[in-house]
Amino acid sequence: MDKLTALSPCAGLLPLTIGATKVVEVEPGQMTSVAPYNGQLNKLSKAMKAAHGVEYPQANGLTREGDTQAVWFGHAQAMLVGPVVEAGLAKHAALTDQSDAWAVVALSGDAAENVLARLVPVDVRLAHFPVGMAVRTQLQHLSVSLVRVDEGTFQIMAFRSMAHTLVHDLKTAMEAVAARG
Amino acid sequence: MRITCPICGERDRREFYYKGHAVSLDRPAPDAGEEAWDNYVYLRENPAGETRDLWQHEGGCGAWIEVTRNTVTHEITATRLVSEAKS
Numbered sequence: 001m002d003k004l005t006a007l008s009p010c011a012g013l014l015p016l017t018i019g020a021t022k023v024v025e026v027e028p029g030q031m032t033s034v035a036p037y038n039g040q041l042n043k044l045s046k047a048m049k050a051a052h053g054v055e056y057p058q059a060n061g062l063t064r065e066g067d068t069q070a071v072w073f074g075h076a077q078a079m080l081v082g083p084v085v086e087a088g089l090a091k092h093a094a095l096t097d098q099s100d101a102w103a104v105v106a107l108s109g110d111a112a113e114n115v116l117a118r119l120v121p122v123d124v125r126l127a128h129f130p131v132g133m134a135v136r137t138q139l140q141h142l143s144v145s146l147v148r149v150d151e152g153t154f155q156i157m158a159f160r161s162m163a164h165t166l167v168h169d170l171k172t173a174m175e176a177v178a179a180r181g
Numbered sequence: 182m183r184i185t186c187p188i189c190g191e192r193d194r195r196e197f198y199y200k201g202h203a204v205s206l207d208r209p210a211p212d213a214g215e216e217a218w219d220n221y222v223y224l225r226e227n228p229a230g231e232t233r234d235l236w237q238h239e240g241g242c243g244a245w246i247e248v249t250r251n252t253v254t255h256e257i258t259a260t261r262l263v264s265e266a267k268s
Contacts, residue, residue, distance in 0.1 A: 077243075
């Protein structure tokens with residue numbers, strides 16, 4: 001069989017710099033959804049801390065240690081990003097490998113908030129959306145996870161099949177913000 | 182219109198999917214009889230005033246939410262998770 005070349009979700013689409021904003025693709029490593037069983041949240045959180053250095057995140061929050069993130073991902077669900085998940089966590093939670101299912105990008109720059117303000121129906125200003133906040137919302141019509149990883153950078157995760165749409169929507173908003181000068 | 186998700190906080194209406202009256206939280210017992218089941222499946226109130234609906238925070242955390250709202254003033258007076266309403 002021919003040798004196959006793996007392509008990242010945004011291969012050929014990113015990086016993109018327009019005006020005062022930049023989007024780059026993030027290679028997150030393994031992504032595993034962690035859905036705690038009833039009554040197991042505390043045990044799960046301790047086991048995650050022991051195995052990966054991150055506790056189970058609070059609602060709308062994020063825990064991280066080095067390149068490992070535990071991103072709150074909805075009602076009774078978090079996404080462990082980075083390492084291969086410790087199999088023992090399966091005692092406390094349903095684990096699903098979603099590594100190839102998501103496109104992950106980082107949006108940064110002085111106008112990043114203005115770009116997102118055109119796309120998502122949440123207030124992304126620093127006072128309302130501090131570093132370490134992680135929400136599920138919609139970016140135009142896409143269901144996304146949006147995290148402020150540092151003051152000037154947002155991490156956006158969307159379904160891999162929607163990578164072109166994600167980049168197109170970001171590009172359109174970046175151009176519109178840049179055109180205002 | 183904005184709805185306060187008990188998990189995510191106040192969000193835009195576009196993130197939510199509307200199901201209908203919260204009657205489906207009060208499913209009759211299997212042997213409750215024809216009249217109770219007829220009411221449950223087919224008959225709905227059309228109140229001018231307070232009503233309870235089910236909404237799903239589809240574009241957010243995914244939770245089902247029971248919303249108490251007023252059909253006359255459009256005021257939303259309460260929201261709670263269906264998982265808590267049932268427990």
